[in-house]
Amino acid sequence: MTDPTPYIPPKVWTWDQENGGQFASINRPIAGATHDKGLPVGQHPYQLHSLATPNGVKVTVLFEELLEAGHDAEYDAWLINIGEGDQFGSGFVDINPNSKIPALLDLSGDTPVRVFESASILMHLAEKFGAFLPASGADRTETLNWLFWQMGSAPYLGGGFGHFYAYAPEKWQYPIDRFAMETKRQLDVLDRHLAENAWMAGGAYSIADMAIWAWYGQLALGRLYSAAEFLDVASYSHVLDWAKRIDGRPAVQRGRMVNRAFGEPSSQLRERHAASDFRTRTQDKLEPAAE
């Protein structure tokens, strides 16, 4: 169907602050901080500032997997509420000039190192601990192939399909068709690969699985955009089997809870500073429902 009032772009685009989309209040065409706000610093070498969106979950899953495997990867995870504009605070912009979660401050060496972009954080930690990324050779390259596939592909799923299917002020067929088609093509890429391989790369669970699972695994499990039926995710059976296998890992279950500020209160560990927080500091324990 054609839009009854077709949009004719003006000569020069201007910022319409009232465009009505779900994220209209936080999206802006200007980079940089909007307000002065330092970041808190905890006692561990790794300071993560994030939220449990798929991009955030990749990193908390890796931290929990490293701890589960016995590495000394203790971390403080602080909540960045992107709906309230925390990503535009001066302290956050200092560690990520792109104002997007996740961002990490690594205090484990002589000088603090800032790390932004989720794949950069995954690589940084995997290399530091020598885990979940082969050190060299063809398996390393294949792991990075799939890690960067995820980084290049997910904006079509999230910023494209998810935005127009779930968040735009109205449903428009053209963008939904375009991005549903691309998302299904991507699911088919994964399904064909996982029909022949247990894991994304190198015959072992890696940061490529973590990154892809956070988006496409959770999509297959029906957790993103209420779109499981619309995209017929059940038909990608190899993706679904792989997604369930990863979902069953204790570290993944913990990683999903960290910096989560939505959903069941018992699933929300808004800040994480110690392994015991999963037992004692979930939102149902901090704010028991009024009787």
Ligand SMILES: N[C@@H](CCC(=O)N[C@@H](CS)C(=O)NCC(=O)O)C(=O)O
């Ligand atoms: N390529 C970035 C994308 C990060 C990203 O898009 N983060 C979103 C949440 S999933 C965000 O912080 N959005 C806040 C905003 O756009 O203002 C990465 O992988 O780290």
